[in-house]
Amino acid sequence: MAEYFDSLETRDPVEREAALIAAVAQQVAHAQSHAPYFAEVLCDVDAREITSRAALGALPVTRKSELTARQRLAAPLGGLNATPLAGLRHVFQSPGPIHEPAGFSADWWRTARAMFAAGFRAGDLVYNTFSYHFTPAGMMMESGAHRLGCCVFPAGVGQTESQVQALANLQPSAYAGTPSFLKLLIERGEEMDMPCKSLSRALVSGEACPPALRAWLQDHGITARQMYGTADLGLIAYETEGGDGWVVDEGVMLEIVEPGGSQPMPEGEVGEVVVTVLGNGDYPLIRFGTGDLSAIVSGSSHRASPCGRTNIRIKGWLGRADQTTKVKGMFVHPGQVADVVRRHPEVRAARLVVTGSVGADVMTLHCDATRDDATLAAAICDSMREVMRLRGEVRFVPAGSLPQDGKVIEDARRYD
Numbered sequence: 549m550a551e552y553f554d555s556l557e558t559r560d561p562v563e564r565e566a567a568l569i570a571a572v573a574q575q576v577a578h579a580q581s582h583a584p585y586f587a588e589v590l591c592d593v594d595a596r597e598i599t600s601r602a603a604l605g606a607l608p609v610t611r612k613s614e615l616t617a618r619q620r621l622a623a624p625l626g627g628l629n630a631t632p633l634a635g636l637r638h639v640f641q642s643p644g645p646i647h648e649p650a651g652f653s654a655d656w657w658r659t660a661r662a663m664f665a666a667g668f669r670a671g672d673l674v675y676n677t678f679s680y681h682f683t684p685a686g687m688m689m690e691s692g693a694h695r696l697g698c699c700v701f702p703a704g705v706g707q708t709e710s711q712v713q714a715l716a717n718l719q720p721s722a723y724a725g726t727p728s729f730l731k732l733l734i735e736r737g738e739e740m741d742m743p744c745k746s747l748s749r750a751l752v753s754g755e756a757c758p759p760a761l762r763a764w765l766q767d768h769g770i771t772a773r774q775m776y777g778t779a780d781l782g783l784i785a786y787e788t789e790g791g792d793g794w795v796v797d798e799g800v801m802l803e804i805v806e807p808g809g810s811q812p813m814p815e816g817e818v819g820e821v822v823v824t825v826l827g828n829g830d831y832p833l834i835r836f837g838t839g840d841l842s843a844i845v846s847g848s849s850h851r852a853s854p855c856g857r858t859n860i861r862i863k864g865w866l867g868r869a870d871q872t873t874k875v876k877g878m879f880v881h882p883g884q885v886a887d888v889v890r891r892h893p894e895v896r897a898a899r900l901v902v903t904g905s906v907g908a909d910v911m912t913l914h915c916d917a918t919r920d921d922a923t924l925a926a927a928i929c930d931s932m933r934e935v936m937r938l939r940g941e942v943r944f945v946p947a948g949s950l951p952q953d954g955k956v957i958e959d960a961r962r963y964d
Contacts, residue, residue, distance in 0.1 A: 553664040556798040557857045561850060564859065568801050571826040573598040576607075579832040582630035585610075585618070586834060601812070604801070604835070609810045609822055611837035612780065613870055616644045616883065625649060631830040640684040640779060643879050643937065648684055648779040651830035657684070657782030658799045659692030659775070665788045665795070665855075666773035667749040668722050670697030675715065675747070677703045677725030677733075678754070682937075684779050685754065685877075689724040698722070705729070712737045712744070719746040726877050727752040727761050727772060728908070734768055751775055754877035756865065776865055778838060780831075781823050785862050790855025793845035794862050799826055802862070803835070804844055807869035810835075816846035820869045821862070841866040871957045875902055875909045880936050882956040885913070888931045894918045895928070897950050900940075905962045911940040920944035 552558060559567075577595035579586035589608055598604055610628075618626035624639055624647040631651060633639070638650040650656050668674065674693045680686035680702055690700045701718055703711055703725075711733055723730055730750055737744045750765065750772040757774050765772045773787040776794060784802065785794035796802050804819040805812055813819035821840045825833045845861040852858045871882050880900065889895045897916040904910040913932060917924065925942040932940040 551664075552857070553661045554798075557661075557795075557859065558852075559858060561858055564798075568826065569599060569601070569604075572604055572801050572824055575824065575826055575828075575832050576834055578829060579630060579834055582829075583832060584622070584627035586628065586832065588627075590834070601803070604824070605803070605805075605810065605812055607835050609805065609835045609837045610833070612646070612778075612839050613837075613872070613881075615646045615780075616881075619645075619647055623647075625831075628833065629830060630832050636830060638684070638687070640682065640687075642683050642779050643884065644881055646780075649831050650684060650687065651828075653830075655691050655695035656828075656830075657688040657691060657777065658797060659688050659777065659783050660695035661692075661797060662773070662775040662777075662783055662786035663689075663692045663696055663698075663722075663724075663751050665786050666722075666751040666775075667771065668693065668696055668698055668751065672696075672698045672722045673718060673720040674698045674700045674722045674724055675703055675718070675720040676700050677705060677711070677723070677729055680704050683878075688777065688779070688782065689751070693724070708732060708736050709740065712740055712742050715744045715746070716742045721746060721748055723747050723750040723752075723770070725750075725752065726754040727757040727765065728755060730770070730772075731761060731764065734765075745769070749773075753777065755874060774864070776840075776862075781825055781833060781836060781838070784821065784823055784838075785864075788853060788855040788857060790853040790857070792853045792861055793848060794864050795853060795855075795857045796859045796862060798859065799828075800824065801826060802860070804842060804862075805837075807841065813843070815844045815849065818843045818863075818866055837869075839869050839872055841869055871955065873900075873902055873957050873959050875911050875936075875938055878936070878938055880911070880938070880957065884935050885956050887935045888913065888928065891931045892917075892924065892928055894924055896947070899950050899955065900957045901960055902958070903960045909961065911936075911938060912943050913940055914943050914945050914950060916945055916947055916950050 678685035753775040776785045777783045783797045801824040803822040807820045821838045842862045848861040894917045899914045928942045
């Protein structure tokens with residue numbers, strides 16, 4: 549018999565839909581009363597009249613791309629928080645910069661559900677390689693693991709050889725992190741004659757896990773499942789052993805809308821992921837536009853997944869509705885490219901080109917500049933590292949040769 553995190557995962561779809569709509573109305577009322585931003589943008593909304601998805605679809609969309617500007621006006625959270633800072637546990641900062649809160653409730657980001665579906669169980673030692681500083685990724689996984697009764701080793705990022713030694717000494721059973729770093733650790737362990745034999749399951753996120761990489765991990769004894777979540781929203785959807793798309797989390801109302809707009813797309817068609825988080829009194833995001841593209845799996849609204857879960861499924865992460873691009877698990881925004889250019893008056897125009905393959909990203913800033921010497925190149929590289937918190941290369945191009953198509957970031961990676 550299949551195991552589930554809780555009974556919510558196998559609810560009758562009609563029952564679930566009614567519960568979600570009721571929870572949305574409650575969240576809207578709470579946000580209007582406690583979050584200054586939502587009190588303003590939803591001032592003409594009567595929460596009691598939100599009795600359907602159509603009514604929800606009439607509310608404005610707040611997009612992630614707007615947060616940096618809003619948070620500058622009302623630091624640090626732009627008035628979207630319903631709980632004052634004194635009532636929060638943490639405030640994090642992701643590239644943008646964008647600030648995200650965390651409250652005191654257990655498993656605040658709801659990641660335990662995805663971990664359970666990936667096979668994590670009480671008593672497991674979870675080797676967590678997500679970052680524990682600035683961004684909340686490390687804490688997101690740790691809180692979910694603790695909710696399940698797991699012990700966590702906070703490995704964080706980098707220090708590959710030390711991590712190989714830690715894996716050999718600790719013998720953890722589960723891994724949380726990016727799939728490419730897991731592959732790197734396994735390969736480096738074999739090179740050091742310290743092969744990792746204890747890991748059997750992994751919950752991966754932060755970048756794509758192509759079929760070839762998934763098969764490679766399986767050949768090394770590790771079953772990997774993917775999780776889709778954000779620092780703002782927490783868990784959105786996750787993979788299960790049943791396939792047929794990624795199951796949407798029970799704690800959110802998910803919509804697929806026209807990119808940049810607000811109207812829902814027909815089931816099966818690609819659009820922007822818009823999410824309303826339910827039951828989060830601290831940060832009650834209403835119709836939050838992620839900028840990510842996906843689609844609802846056709847028929848999943850009335851057909852259970854082969855694993856028995858009855859919630860709708862999405863087709864995973866299908867790209868970005870804007871030019872924001874994820875490089876080595878970190879978002880890079882067009883505004884960051886502009887910040888780098890502003891630091892160097894010699895640069896007349898620039899275009900960030902990301903090449904390579906998933907997990908082996910190469911970030912190169914193509915610069916149309918008044919000079920092309922090594923000193924300027926080194927200075928620009930330093931600025932990229934400081935602004936984007938990633939290492940990049942610089943390539944000088946002939947004057948006027950950059951395409952005049954409005955594109956600031958070009959994703960030219962291979963996804964096969």
